[in-house]
Amino acid sequence: MGYPLLRFWEARNVKHGGELMWMDLLMVDGNGTMMQASISAIRIPRYRERLTAGSMFSISGFDVSRCAQNYRLTDSSLMIRFSETTSFEELIEPVSPLPEEAFRFRNQTELIGLANTNTQLPDVMGEILGVKSTVSDPPEDKNHVMVTMKLDSDDTVILSLFDSQAVAFHRQLEALRADPKVIVATSINPKMVGGRLFLNATSGTHVFFDKKTRAGSGRFYELVARDTGLQSAAPLLRSYAKVETMTIAELNSFIVTAPSQEIDFLCTGRVVNVGIEKGWCYVACSKCSKKLLRTVSAFTCGRCNNTHAVGTLRYRVEMAISDDSAEGTFVGFDGVMTKLHSIRASEALQMLAEDGVNPEDSMIPQFISEMVGVTYTFQVRVTAYNFTGHHKTFTITRIAEVHGRLPVHDVDISGGDDDGADDDDKPSGEPAPDNIGGEGYW
Numbered sequence: 416m417g418y419p420l421l422r423f424w425e426a427r428n429v430k431h432g433g434e435l436m437w438m439d440l441l442m443v444d445g446n447g448t449m450m451q452a453s454i455s456a457i458r459i460p461r462y463r464e465r466l467t468a469g470s471m472f473s474i475s476g477f478d479v480s481r482c483a484q485n486y487r488l489t490d491s492s493l494m495i496r497f498s499e500t501t502s503f504e505e506l507i508e509p510v511s512p513l514p515e516e517a518f519r520f521r522n523q524t525e526l527i528g529l530a531n532t533n534t535q536l537p538d539v540m541g542e543i544l545g546v547k548s549t550v551s552d553p554p555e556d557k558n559h560v561m562v563t564m565k566l567d568s569d570d571t572v573i574l575s576l577f578d579s580q581a582v583a584f585h586r587q588l589e590a591l592r593a594d595p596k597v598i599v600a601t602s603i604n605p606k607m608v609g610g611r612l613f614l615n616a617t618s619g620t621h622v623f624f625d626k627k628t629r630a631g632s633g634r635f636y637e638l639v640a641r642d643t644g645l646q647s648a649a650p651l652l653r654s655y656a657k658v659e660t661m662t663i664a665e666l667n668s669f670i671v672t673a674p675s676q677e678i679d680f681l682c683t684g685r686v687v688n689v690g691i692e693k694g695w696c697y698v699a700c701s702k703c704s705k706k707l708l709r710t711v712s713a714f715t716c717g718r719c720n721n722t723h724a725v726g727t728l729r730y731r732v733e734m735a736i737s738d739d740s741a742e743g744t745f746v747g748f749d750g751v752m753t754k755l756h757s758i759r760a761s762e763a764l765q766m767l768a769e770d771g772v773n774p775e776d777s778m779i780p781q782f783i784s785e786m787v788g789v790t791y792t793f794q795v796r797v798t799a800y801n802f803t804g805h806h807k808t809f810t811i812t813r814i815a816e817v818h819g820r821l822p823v824h825d826v827d828i829s830g831g832d833d834d835g836a837d838d839d840d841k842p843s844g845e846p847a848p849d850n851i852g853g854e855g856y857w
């Protein structure tokens with residue numbers, strides 16, 4: 416009797432240079448249920464050539480063991496382990512019918528129930544609404560693709576793929592002649608972050624579009640039937656505009672609970688104060704944009720190892736911003752602030768006309784202090800740096816909209832804060848965080 420091999424993939428140890436640990440296989444047993452099998456690294460060479468997804472195999476002489484309690488791939492609590500004596504042969508004749516499909520689809524409610532438990536790696540199917548990709552040509556390090564999809568409810572959810580899987584996904588999408596409508600993704604890890612569901616790909620994640628699966632084609636034809644015939648506004652992959660909005664409370668909890676990653680969000684909030692502790696600008700190395708250290712007679716750049724570095728003045732405006740949910744600390748660097756106010760930091764210093772004052776100790780220019788009370792919609796980039804726990808500031812990468820001074824309703828913005836930034840501010844001498852790089856600091 417033959418058993419179809421559905422999918423297989425390598426499990427590698429990311430912490431040890433990607434060392435191959437074992438191979439996971441998903442097969443279908445005689446009752447039509449999914450069954451997990453595992454081949455340890457030393458035995459892989461014996462079987463590797465034979466593995467073909469979709470083929471039928473006879474298998475005998477294996478060990479049976481319990482599945483790990485975490486990250487389960489099947490509903491069965493038992494799995495097969497290949498041993499010294501395992502025989503695993505592809506059945507060529509007679510030609511078997513198409514292998515059964517087997518997925519463990521979970522709907523949104525079930526996924527929320529499984530989130531953060533690390534017990535199951537279920538499959539999902541949904542409508543693709545947009546794709547945001549950091550994959551460039553040729554690909555660089557640290558790739559991330561975010562697929563905005565609609566499962567069964569009207570809420571959207573983001574499926575993230577990382578590194579080589581992100582690159583493969585990006586290429587797969589590019590190679591298609593038309594944008595797919597339906598995505599099936601297997602073995603995903605659901606996470607709740609700040610009250611929202613996120614789906615992260617795992618090493619076992621396989622992606623199928625549209626009619627590549629029988630399950631997906633059902634959904635595909637439903638969507639086609641519902642299609643209004645209107646051309647979609649832009650190709651999926653290029654629609655970079657789709658950045659999820661988050662409240663500040665969600666953002667604060669995101670960095671505590673989500674895996675470290677780089678991702679952009681849109682927030683809307685009112686500036687509560689500016690520059691209270693760190694002033695509004697810093698003297699940066701003109702080569703690398705890192706904050707310079709002042710010595711008696713010159714500036715030193717620690718990064719360039721230059722004791723006579725040329726300094727340029729750059730904005731670094733730290734702001735407390737609040738919405739109805741919470742308050743957070745956000746930093747606008749040179750590019751963002753220059754664009755917002757159409758004036759360079761050096762020009763702003765000139766206007767202050769404070770002779771002989773260290774620019775970093777100068778008073779806050781009026782146009783910056785006037786940001787207090789104004790509501791902005793801005794894009795925030797969460798980076799690995801935000802997950803270190805030491806720095807609770809978020810970097811603003813773009814001001815999307817200026818809403819002006821909205822009427823304040825129930826939020827008290829004064830909070831008794833002393834706006835003493837312009838008199839008792841001390842030069843901190845602390846080097847700027849590593850991610851300061853001014854324009855395109857990343």
Ligand SMILES: [Zn+2]
Nearest residue numbers: 700703716719
């Ligand atoms: Zn430098």
